[in-house]
Every structure is written in structure tokens, then in C-alpha cells.
Amino acid sequence: MKLRRISTAVAAAATLALVATGCGGGGDKGKDGDKIVIGIKFDQPGLGLKTQDGKYTGFDVDVARYVAKELGYPEDKIEFKQAPSAERENLISNGDVKFVAGTYSITDKRKARVDFAGPYFLAHQDLLVRADDTSITKATDLNNKKLCSVTGSTSAQNVKEKLAPEADLQTLGGYSECLNGLQNKTVDALTTDDSILAGYAAQKEHQGKFKLAGLKLSDENYGIGLKKGDKDLQGKINKALEKMKSDGSWEKAVKEHFGPANYKYEPAPEITEKG
Amino acid sequence: MTSVLYDAPGPGAKRRNIIYTVVFVVLIGLAAWWVLATMDEKNQLDADKWSPFVTDSRVWTTFLLPGLLETLKAAALSLVIALPLGAILGIGRLSDHAWISVPVGVVVEFFRSIPVLIMMVFAHQLFVLFSTIDSEVRPLYAVVTGLVLYNASVIAEIVRSGIQSLPTGQTDAAKAIGMRKGQMMLFVLLPQAVTAMLPALVSQLVVIVKDTALGGAILGFNELLFQVRTITANYGANTIAALTVVALIFILVNFALTSFASWLERRLREGKKSTGAMVDRNVIDAAGGMGAAL
Amino acid sequence: MFEFLTSGRYDLLGAFWVTVQLTLYSAVGSLVWGTLLAGMRVSPVPLMRGFGTAYVNVVRNTPLTIIIVGSLLGLYQTLGFELGAERSEDIGFRLAVLGLVAYTGTFVCEALRSGINTVPVGQAEAARALGLGFTQVLTLIILPQAFRSVVAPLANVLIALTKNTTVAAAIGVAEAAYLMKNMVENESDALFAVFGVVALGFVLLTLPTGLLLGWVSKRVAVKR
Numbered sequence: 001m002k003l004r005r006i007s008t009a010v011a012a013a014a015t016l017a018l019v020a021t022g023c024g025g026g027g028d029k030g031k032d033g034d035k036i037v038i039g040i041k042f043d044q045p046g047l048g049l050k051t052q053d054g055k056y057t058g059f060d061v062d063v064a065r066y067v068a069k070e071l072g073y074p075e076d077k078i079e080f081k082q083a084p085s086a087e088r089e090n091l092i093s094n095g096d097v098k099f100v101a102g103t104y105s106i107t108d109k110r111k112a113r114v115d116f117a118g119p120y121f122l123a124h125q126d127l128l129v130r131a132d133d134t135s136i137t138k139a140t141d142l143n144n145k146k147l148c149s150v151t152g153s154t155s156a157q158n159v160k161e162k163l164a165p166e167a168d169l170q171t172l173g174g175y176s177e178c179l180n181g182l183q184n185k186t187v188d189a190l191t192t193d194d195s196i197l198a199g200y201a202a203q204k205e206h207q208g209k210f211k212l213a214g215l216k217l218s219d220e221n222y223g224i225g226l227k228k229g230d231k232d233l234q235g236k237i238n239k240a241l242e243k244m245k246s247d248g249s250w251e252k253a254v255k256e257h258f259g260p261a262n263y264k265y266e267p268a269p270e271i272t273e274k275g
Numbered sequence: 276m277t278s279v280l281y282d283a284p285g286p287g288a289k290r291r292n293i294i295y296t297v298v299f300v301v302l303i304g305l306a307a308w309w310v311l312a313t314m315d316e317k318n319q320l321d322a323d324k325w326s327p328f329v330t331d332s333r334v335w336t337t338f339l340l341p342g343l344l345e346t347l348k349a350a351a352l353s354l355v356i357a358l359p360l361g362a363i364l365g366i367g368r369l370s371d372h373a374w375i376s377v378p379v380g381v382v383v384e385f386f387r388s389i390p391v392l393i394m395m396v397f398a399h400q401l402f403v404l405f406s407t408i409d410s411e412v413r414p415l416y417a418v419v420t421g422l423v424l425y426n427a428s429v430i431a432e433i434v435r436s437g438i439q440s441l442p443t444g445q446t447d448a449a450k451a452i453g454m455r456k457g458q459m460m461l462f463v464l465l466p467q468a469v470t471a472m473l474p475a476l477v478s479q480l481v482v483i484v485k486d487t488a489l490g491g492a493i494l495g496f497n498e499l500l501f502q503v504r505t506i507t508a509n510y511g512a513n514t515i516a517a518l519t520v521v522a523l524i525f526i527l528v529n530f531a532l533t534s535f536a537s538w539l540e541r542r543l544r545e546g547k548k549s550t551g552a553m554v555d556r557n558v559i560d561a562a563g564g565m566g567a568a569l
Numbered sequence: 570m571f572e573f574l575t576s577g578r579y580d581l582l583g584a585f586w587v588t589v590q591l592t593l594y595s596a597v598g599s600l601v602w603g604t605l606l607a608g609m610r611v612s613p614v615p616l617m618r619g620f621g622t623a624y625v626n627v628v629r630n631t632p633l634t635i636i637i638v639g640s641l642l643g644l645y646q647t648l649g650f651e652l653g654a655e656r657s658e659d660i661g662f663r664l665a666v667l668g669l670v671a672y673t674g675t676f677v678c679e680a681l682r683s684g685i686n687t688v689p690v691g692q693a694e695a696a697r698a699l700g701l702g703f704t705q706v707l708t709l710i711i712l713p714q715a716f717r718s719v720v721a722p723l724a725n726v727l728i729a730l731t732k733n734t735t736v737a738a739a740i741g742v743a744e745a746a747y748l749m750k751n752m753v754e755n756e757s758d759a760l761f762a763v764f765g766v767v768a769l770g771f772v773l774l775t776l777p778t779g780l781l782l783g784w785v786s787k788r789v790a791v792k793r
Contacts, residue, residue: 179514183317385772390771400760500638
């Protein structure tokens with residue numbers, strides 16, 4: 001009965017797969033007392049990036065670590081959780097993370113669902129262009145140029161609707177696709193926050209190839225998102241941020257992560273989000 | 276059959292074949308040379324873009340292998356859930372009662388005729404709005420839901436044709452010894468149909484594996500294709516290299532599955548105990564294989 | 570619940586028109602490319618047979634998403650193929666068609682090959698006895714009969730192709746699935762209505778194709 005044996009083997013393999021994968025899900029939510037779970041970006045060089053060693057690096061990560069240290073959590077008690085843009089409010093209000101530090105602009109719409117501490121950084125919407133490209137110095141130069149943005153981003157839509165209606169907008173799945181195009185001259189400019197762009201431009205492999213246009217198309221105040229109404233935590237984080245600025249750690253982190261991009265970053269902003 | 280299309284080559288034909296071969300080689304060689312030259316000109320062949328995949332084992336342990344695991348996990352879960360569901364739908368469609376077979380038929384045809392991507396997108400948003408599923412696994416759930424809905428209906432058709440492919444003597448004999456409809460299905464038809472269906476089911480697994488990539492590109496499911504982005508975020512401008520490696524892994528996995536399906540089919544055809552019934556893999560492939568969006 | 574249809578913010582008909590165009594152009598391209606591939610796979614030149622077999626095996630086992638994303642990253646961005654278009658929108662569309670043709674061609678090829686196998690051996694033998702060469706045997710005798718017997722499988726491929734056009738959303742082609750993704754994110758209260766309308770659109774596209782070609786396949790089938 002070879003057939004029977006084969007069918008049994010297949011069935012057994014399928015069951016094994018089910019059991020194996022069934023156990024893979026779930027897991028702890030990291031809510032135990034002595035650990036802190038922080039939401040960051042995993043895929044933004046310079047801001048929040050999971051590296052090949054499984055470690056985390058970037059300006060947002062440094063800020064998160066500093067704040068956690070001030071709250072009484074040493075490095076090994078921090079657990080980082082991926083906080084994609086669309087998920088940040090959900091993660092905070094579900095209590096999955098204690099706070100989020102991930103290119104999180106303070107807006108009134110978001111403040112309806114979460115509270116912020118900070119801001120700790122002032123970014124602007126900007127353009128990334130090739131280093132040798134001098135034809136784009138203002139937003140209207142984008143008319144008839146190829147502009148790239150990622151799906152779900154509103155920055156490119158703003159440019160197209162308000163500043164350069166004739167821009168040839170291409171919407172791709174991720175920044176890596178846009179950068180590949182920019183490098184190979186099938187894209188003339190990539191638009192999003194200058195901090196994010198600087199993160200890419202500062203990458204070892206990209207150094208000297210791209211530059212920021214420095215247009216300041218908008219103001220983006222990055223804050224630390226936390227549960228609505230948690231005034232105690234907000235106060236503590238604000239204090240930690242003040243300390244980070246005054247003891248020079250802020251300056252050091254900015255230099256380390258954005259320095260190589262020739263990015264003229266704004267000085268540390270004043271804390272505005274107070275209880 | 277193919278050799279019937281032309282005579283055994285004589286001296287002239289042999290010469291002609293050699294000329295064709297040379298021309299073909301030259302054309303392909305020129306195309307390949309041009310592609311490589313252009314890639315080199317754009318610095319896409321630089322060693323530092325490709326070497327991480329050979330020299331840096333962390334590319335594999337941090338990105339590629341975990342990504343592959345997610346891909347296989349989604350594929351395995353989808354198949355395991357879709358199998359029983361598909362079997363029930365397939366048998367339901369063969370029911371003698373119109374009040375069962377007609378609605379089941381409508382459901383099967385509906386999910387077979389809409390793209391798997393829009394089911395995934397729908398499921399993803401459904402979970403965002405009406406569930407507390409953690410954001411880290413939500414894309415996995417959405418991809419699996421979409422794949423289950425689609426593949427259950429494809430498997431229903433495989434099951435139906437598997438049962439219909441059995442010789443009618445099986446049904447007659449079962450009836451003759453006084454089996455009820457349920458007994459006949461459970462003890463006579465299904466066990467034999469399973470062996471007839473196995474190759475088609477393995478082929479369907481290839482389709483499922485290919486479909487998971489859609490979740491990576493559009494829903495942010497961190498499967499294998501998605502790793503192209505995380506790798507380039509770490510290693511810089513090596514999008515082309517990363518995409519090539521990922522494509523190769525997909526091809527290898529699927530090639531192994533396809534070969535397994537062919538081996539299984541041969542094995543089952545040779546088996547003496549089999550009725551010789553077999554669900555035509557290519558027909559299902561043409562419908563399901565392509566239909567599954569990838 | 571159905572305000573999104575009348576609000577004027579979403580061009581649903583336009584998106585489905587893109588889907589239809591993607592399907593039609595890719596269908597014609599795939600038919601031509603698939604026939605060429607099938608020709609290569611049965612040709613007397615071993616190298617062409619090898620190329621055809623390798624191409625089909627590799628492409629069939631690659632996710633279509635990778636093929637279409639690869640055509641954008643590789644063909645367009647790196648190798649600089651613009652396919653005669655200027656605006657990104659048109660380039661994306663043409664790249665998607667190219668990717669769909671490369672992928673779907675393999676399924677057409679395999680369907681056609683099984684069709685060639687249904688043509689009785691005597692047909693080819695008779696043709697060769699008349700002194701016809703390989704190309705003549707294939708194009709005058711075998712393929713016309715093979716095509717008539719594979720209308721039904723080809724209809725399945727066409728239906729699958731229609732659904733596969735949604736993958737073009739991965740490179741930002743504004744077809745039905747791309748629009749749907751935007752709609753469900755912005756109109757969360759109309760999720761079920763949006764899904765229903767888009768699903769209905771695809772049922773309306775695929776159902777008549779299946780019925781029509783099913784009828785055609787019965788009409789043209791070679792009676793043996």
C-alpha cells in the first residue's frame with residue numbers, strides 16, 4: 001500500500017506544519033513590569049533601522065533609549081516593536097507600546113487619539129535630488145520632472161496639488177524603489193520629510209550621490225506619542241528630552257546619524273506639549 | 276509527438292540547424308552582453324552590491340531566512356485551512372440536493388472569479404476595523420484569509436473533478452453492497468480521489484507560495500519579497516541584487532515543489548492499486564495556477 | 570453607504586477601463602509570445618528547445634509580483650527601457666503589460682503544447698510526405714488544429730490574466746485593485762460596499778469571457 005503510505009506522510013507533514021506554525025503566533029506582549037516596549041520604525045536608515053545584527057540604530061532610537069534610561073530602564077530592559085506609520089495610534093491606544101518615537105509628527109488630528117511629549121525634532125518636507133542636478137531649486141521646478149513618492153504618502157500629493165501641478169508623479173511601493181530610480185536618472189526627485197531623506201543620503205553607499213534641496217515645504221514637529229491622558233509619563237518624557245538637549249546627547253545623536261548628508265538640521269525645538 | 280513534426284535532418288538540414296543555433300546563440304549572447312554592460316555602466320555589478328549575499332551570513336540569518344519562513348508559514352497555513360474547507364465545498368457541490376449544490380456552486384464560482392489581491396486588501400481592512408489582531412501579524416492574517424478564500428474554491432474544483440474522475444463502477448459497487456451516500460463518499464470515493472488529486476494539490480501549493488509575494492508588495496507582509504526593502508535599507512543601493520537573490524530563492528522553492536508534484540504523479544500512475552484516475556494538473560494549473568494572481 | 574460611487578473622488582469606471590486595457594494588450598501579446606515559445610519547444614533546433622523549456626520552467630516558478638516589480642526596477646530604471654512613453658503613468662502601464670506577457674506567455678505555451686499533442690500523428694506525417702518543412706508543417710497543418718482544441722484552456726488563461734492585472738498595483742498602475750486599496754483606506758465605513766462593487770466588476774469581466782469562449786470552444790472543436 002504505497003499510496004496509503006504517501007497520503008499518510010503528506011497528512012502527517014501537513015499536521016506538523018500546522019502545529020509548528022500554530023505555536024509560532026501569540027507569544028508574550030511584553031507587558032511584564034520590568035520591561036519597556038517602545039514603538040519605532042524598523043526600515044528608516046538614520047531614524048529607526050533594524051540592522052543585519054538584529055540591533056536597532058538611528059536618531060529616533062537614540063532618543064527612545066535616552067528617554068527610557070531616564071525613566072529607569074537600562075538598555076537590556078528595552079524591547080523595540082515595529083510601528084509602521086498607519087499603526088502608531090493603534091499601538092499606543094491598545095497599550096502594546098509604552099510610547100512611540102518614529103518620525104511621528106504632532107498634528108491635531110492625531111492628538112484626538114493620543115498625547116504627545118516633545119517635540120524633540122523639527123523636520124520639513126523636502127526633496128532629494130541627485131548631487132549634480134542643479135535644475136531643481138524650488139518646488140515649481142518640479143513641473144515636467146519625474147517625482148517619486150511611496151504609496152500612502154501625502155507629501156507628494158501636496159506638491160502635485162499645490163505647488164507643481166505638471167509634475168510627473170510616480171507612486172511606488174517603497175523608498176528603495178524610488179532611490180534606485182533616482183540613482184539611474186529615471187526619477188528626478190524624491191519627496192518626504194528631510195530627516196528621512198537625510199537618513200538615506202547619509203548611508204555609506206549613497207554618500208555624495210544625493211543632496212537635499214532644502215525647500216522647507218512644511219513644518220513637521222516630531223513628538224513622542226503616548227497614551228491619551230497619561231500626564232505623568234508626558235511630564236517625565238519632557239524632562240528627559242530637556243536633559244538630553246542640555247547635556248549634549250541630542251547634538252551628538254543628530255551629528256552621528258545625519259552628519260554625512262550635509263543636512264542643515266534645525267536646532268532642538270522648545271517643548272510645547274505640556275499637560 | 277514533437278519529433279513527428281520534422282524529418283530526421285539530412286546534411287542540408289543539419290547545416291541549417293547549425294546556422295540557426297549559431298544565430299540564436301549570437302542573439303542571446305548580444306542581449307546578455309548588452310544587459311551586463313549597461314548594468315556595469317550603472318554600477319549594478321559592483322562587488323559590494325552582491326558580496327553581502329555571499330560573505331555576510333547575517334543577510335541570510337536576519338533577513339532572507341526569516342522572510343522565507345514567513346512565506347512558507349503563510350503558504351502552509353493557507354493550504355492546511357483551505358484543504359478541509361475546499362473538500363467540504365467540493366463535496367457540497369456534488370450533492371443531490373439543489374438547495375446545497377446551487378449555493379455552494381455560487382460561492383465557489385464567486386471566489387474563483389475575483390482576484391486574490393482584492394480579497395487580501397479587503398481582509399486586511401476588515402481586521403483593522405473589526406478586530407484586535409496585533410499589527411505585527413495582521414498582514415499574515417490578511418494574506419492567509421485571502422489565500423484561503425481563493426484556494427478553498429479552487430480545491431473544491433480539484434476535489435470535484437477528482438471524484439468525478441473515478442470510474443463509475445466504484446459508485447455502482449458501493450451501492451450494490453448497500454452503502455449509504457455518506458458511507459460511499461467517505462469510504463469509497465474520497466480515499467481514492469485523494470490520490471488522484473495529490474499532484475494537483477502540490478501544484479496548487481506553488482501557486483500559494485507565489486501569491487504570498489503579493490502580500491509583501493502591497494500589504495507590508497514581511498515575507499521574502501519584502502526583505503528586498505529591509506536589505507537595501509541596510510546595505511544601500513543594491514535593490515537589483517537583492518531582488519535577483521529573492522527571485523532565485525522563490526524559483527528554487529517552487530521548482531522543488533513542481534518536481535515533487537511530477538514525481539508524485541508518475542509514482543501514482545505507476546501504482547498498481549490505483550484506479551489510474553488522475554486530475555489533470557495542467558488544466559487546473561491553467562485555471563487555478565494563473566488565476567491565483569501569480 | 571454607496572456615496573463613494575457618486576462623490577466624484579474616485580474614478581471607478583476609469584480604473585476598470587485600465588484593467589480592461591491591461592487585459593486586452595497583455596492577451597494579444599501573450600498569445601503571440603506563447604505561440605513563439607511553443608514553436609521553439611517543438612522545433613528541430615536543440616538549443617531553441619532548451620531555451621523554451623528553461624524559460625517556461627523559470628518564469629512559471631517566479632511570482633508575477635517579482636516579474637512586474639523587476640520590470641520596473643530592472644528594465645526601466647536600470648536598463649533604461651521607456652517603451653516609447655514619456656509620462657510615468659504610461660511607462661508603468663507598458664511595463665505591467667510586458668511583465669504580464671512574459672508570465673502569461675508560458676501558460677499559453679503549455680496550453681498550446683498540449684493542443685499540439687491532440688493532433689493525430691497522421692496529420693504531420695501526411696504533411697511531411699507532401700514535402701513540407703518544419704515551419705510549414707507547424708503553421709499550416711498543426712497549429713490551426715491545435716488552436717481549435719485549446720480554446721477552453723486558453724479561456725481559462727484569459728480569465729486568470731484578467732485577475733492577474735491587479736498585480737500591476739505593485740508598481741502604481743491605477744487599475745481597479747489600486748483604486749480599491751485607496752478607497753478602503755479613506756472610506757472605512759463603506760468597506761463592504763467597496764469590496765462588493767469591485768468584486769462585482771471582476772465577476773462582470775470574467776463571467777462573460779468564460780461563457781463566450783466556452784461557446785466558441787464547442788463551435789470550433791475538431792470533431793474526431
